[in-house]
Amino acid sequence: EAGVVQSPRYKIIEKKQPVAFWCNPISGHNTLYWYRQNLGQGPELLIRYENEEAVDDSQLPKDRFSAERLKGVDSTLKIQPAELGDSAVYLCASSLRQGHHSPLHFGNGTRLTVT
Amino acid sequence: EDQVTQSPEALRLQEGESSSLNCSYTVSGLRGLFWYRQDPGKGPEFLFTLYSAGEEKEKERLKATLTKKESFLHITAPKPEDSATYLCAVQGTGDGQNFVFGPGTRLSVLP
Numbered sequence: 001e002a003g004v005v006q007s008p009r010y011k012i013i014e015k016k017q018p019v020a021f022w023c024n025p026i027s028g029h030n031t032l033y034w035y036r037q038n039l040g041q042g043p044e045l046l047i048r049y050e051n052e053e054a055v056d057d058s059q060l061p062k063d064r065f066s067a068e069r070l071k072g073v074d075s076t077l078k079i080q081p082a083e084l085g086d087s088a089v090y091l092c093a094s095s096l097r098q099g100h101h102s103p104l105h106f107g108n109g110t111r112l113t114v115t
Numbered sequence: 116e117d118q119v120t121q122s123p124e125a126l127r128l129q130e131g132e133s134s135s136l137n138c139s140y141t142v143s144g145l146r147g148l149f150w151y152r153q154d155p156g157k158g159p160e161f162l163f164t165l166y167s168a169g170e171e172k173e174k175e176r177l178k179a180t181l182t183k184k185e186s187f188l189h190i191t192a193p194k195p196e197d198s199a200t201y202l203c204a205v206q207g208t209g210d211g212q213n214f215v216f217g218p219g220t221r222l223s224v225l226p
Binding site: 041048104107 | 146147149151156157158160161164166204213214216218219
């Protein structure tokens with residue numbers, strides 16, 4: 001089966017510019033996550049979707065970050081405007097169903113550099 | 116609040132030198148403890164899930180064990196290709212049942 005696909009793999013932008021990341025989860029996986037991983041740290045949850053509903057966005061900086069998952073499949077994460085501190089790897093993950101002992105399956109991430 | 120710590124932060128082994136990585140956790144009811152391997156420039160790759168104290172899982176040179184407060188990832192006779200960062204995560208029964216990750220242990224196996 002195809003894994004979680006993310007694009008782009010790398011993105012370099014100047015501060016105050018907008019940026020968007022795209023994720024296609026594993027087919028049939030209802031739950032989709034966006035994580036941010038800083039260098040030398042573990043992933044930190046930004047937002048979790050159950051189908052097309054954002055069920056946990058408590059850690060998403062809503063003043064500049066937004067996400068959507070139209071039709072409950074692909075998802076897009078946007079930052080506008082980007083700040084220097086947003087430089088990190090943005091990981092997308094999916095699982096069959098939250099709360100059913102289903103592990104997360106990750107994509108290879110988008111490495112964002114804000115200059 | 117669910118928390119995960121891992122030690123050591125980095126570990127350097129000679130090929131064939133067995134060792135263990137530690138994952139300590141606090142969680143309001145454990146739904147599962149997960150081990151992942153992450154290679155540079157890649158996303159974390161799922162290794163094991165452990166559900167209850169006393170449980171063990173094995174895969175090639177890796178064996179994961181679980182107690183009520185910690186998990187160990189034992190690496191027997193490691194090879195250079197085992198070099199990676201190993202992440203531990205817990206999923207609790209509270210807090211939206213979200214996965215909380217530790218900072219990882221960076222393992223280097225020298226030939």
